[in-house]
Amino acid sequence: MAKGKQILYTQQGYQELVDELHYLKHEKREKIKNDIAVARSFGDLSENAEYDEARNEQAKNEARIKELEELLENAVILDEASIDTNVVSLGSTVKVLLSDKGMEVTYVLVGSNEANPLEGKISDQAPIGAALIGKRADDEIEVEVPNGIIRMKVLEVSRTQG
Secondary structure, X not given: OOOOOOEEEOHHHHHHHHHHHHHHHHHHHHHXXXXXXXXXXXXXXXXXXXXXXXXXXXXXXXXXHHXXXXXXXXXXXXXXXXXXXXXXXXXXXXXXXXXXXXXEEEEEEEOXXXXXXXXXXXXXXXXXXXXXXXXXXXXXXXXXXXXXXXXXXXXXEEEOOO
C-alpha cells in the first residue's frame, strides 16, 4: 500500500487510535461474530433482520479497522521532548484572552484527526490553531474566521499533560 499524507499526532492521540484499533479487532470483532452466529440460529436468513443488522455492523467495523490502520501507517508522532515549551506548537495548551469578548479560553493544539472543539481540542490546521502556532505569551493576534475577525492575546503556553 502506498504511503498517504503523513499526519501529525500527539502521543496521546496516537495511543487513542491504537487502543481503538485493538478494541475493534479483538473485542468488537468477537462480539459481532457471536451476534452473527446467534442470528443464524434463528433460521431463514432471507427474512432475518438480526442477521442483516449483525452483517451491517460487521461491515462498518471492518471499514473502521481499515481506516485506523491507514491512519496509523501514515502517523508521525510529535516528539514533545524536543519542543520549546514557551512557544505554541502541536501539543500545547494555550490560554488566550478573546479581546472583543473579554473572556479567557483554553485551547489544546492537536493534529487534525484529533480535533474536538467541544473538548477545546483544536487542529493546528484550523484558522485559530494555525494562527497560534509559533506564538508566545503576550503575543496579540487577529484571526480571520468564517464569521469575521477574532482578536486575541496569548496569556499562557504550556505542554499538554497526557
